[in-house]
Amino acid sequence: MNEFKENLTKKLKENRKNLSDNSIKTYISSLMSINKKLDGDKTIDWYDKNAKSIIKYIETGNSKTSKTILSAIFVLTGNKDS
Secondary structure (H helix, E strand, O other): OOHHHHHHHHHHHHHOOOOOHHHHHHHHHHHHHHHHHOOOOOOHHHHHHOHHHHHHHHOOOOHHHHHHHHHHHHHHHOOOOO
16 A cells, blocks of 8 residues: 555544445545546645635536545545535
8 A cells, every 4th residue: 555545544544433444445546536637746635725626626527426525525634615
């Protein structure tokens, strides 16, 4: 597992202790995908700093994927404006 993925996993587990392993895997997949598609800098802060750009991007996707990405960002950052 690369360092970025490990950091995401650790932060998700810290922020939501009762999150299932499957949810963590889904969130990690969504978070890494959006980071790659938007040329993110592979830091957790990137998600908080770029919330508006992320929201704008996912508005074009399907609603199920959008909801998962927004949930993952909320759990990761605690930012309810995401």
